[in-house]
Amino acid sequence: MPEGRIDYLPLSMLNQLEYCPRRFWLMYVCGEMEVNAPVLEGQYQHERVHAGGTSWEGETLVHRRVYLWSDRLRVAGFADVVEERGEVLIPVEHKHGRMGRWLNDHIQLCAQAICLEERTGRPVERGAIFYWKSRRRLWVEITSDLRIRTEAAVARAFALLEEGRIPPPIEQWARCRDCSLEPVCLPREVLRLQSLELEGR
Ligand code: SF4
Numbered sequence: 001m002p003e004g005r006i007d008y009l010p011l012s013m014l015n016q017l018e019y020c021p022r023r024f025w026l027m028y029v030c031g032e033m034e035v036n037a038p039v040l041e042g043q044y045q046h047e048r049v050h051a052g053g054t055s056w057e058g059e060t061l062v063h064r065r066v067y068l069w070s071d072r073l074r075v076a077g078f079a080d081v082v083e084e085r086g087e088v089l090i091p092v093e094h095k096h097g098r099m100g101r102w103l104n105d106h107i108q109l110c111a112q113a114i115c116l117e118e119r120t121g122r123p124v125e126r127g128a129i130f131y132w133k134s135r136r137r138l139w140v141e142i143t144s145d146l147r148i149r150t151e152a153a154v155a156r157a158f159a160l161l162e163e164g165r166i167p168p169p170i171e172q173w174a175r176c177r178d179c180s181l182e183p184v185c186l187p188r189e190v191l192r193l194q195s196l197e198l199e200g201r
Pocket of ligand 1: 019020021022023026168169170175176177179181182185186187
């Protein structure tokens with residue numbers, strides 16, 4: 001458990017929390033990071049984006065690796081890219097895989113949008129997620145529903161940290177199958193042990 005009060009939560013951890021609270025705990029509190037081939041590939045792709053700097057691409061000013069934070073939400077971290085077209089700001093998050101089935105990437109992007117609004121005073125109405133594997137850009141509207149869900153994820157993260165206990169495994173095997181921390185988490189074994197304890201064996 002990080003010592004003392006957590007001031008600002010990393011934006012990327014909201015992604016983990018939305019995917020699975022136990023994964024969030026293992027990564028943020030325990031510092032676990034299983035490096036497998038997809039994770040390495042993702043790190044390499046991120047390094048290419050994370051060189052930082054600003055350049056023009058046609059009419060768009062492209063800022064790379066932009067540090068953002070929200071004092072209201074107490075979150076902070078880097079946006080891979082912020083595109084500026086006149087007054088319009090568009091955060092773009094790069095992900096190494098294909099388009100996911102879950103909303104975790106959307107939550108991270110929305111948190112970036114909220115930070116960007118707070119830092120610039122300009123409304124951010126949409127963002128994008130670029131998936132390297134499919135080389136597709138998914139446009140995401142920053143709707144009020146997504147904002148509510150994102151703020152709920154932030155509140156949940158702080159509540160979990162306050163509680164101070166590792167969450168149990170989720171029982172969604174499709175997520176566990178794609179989770180790099182499965183060998184550390186041992187979801188089936190842990191759930192089995194918990195059910196044996198409940199049975200008093
Ligand atoms: S293996 Fe499953 S329960 Fe464990 S951290 Fe990953 S997604 Fe969560």
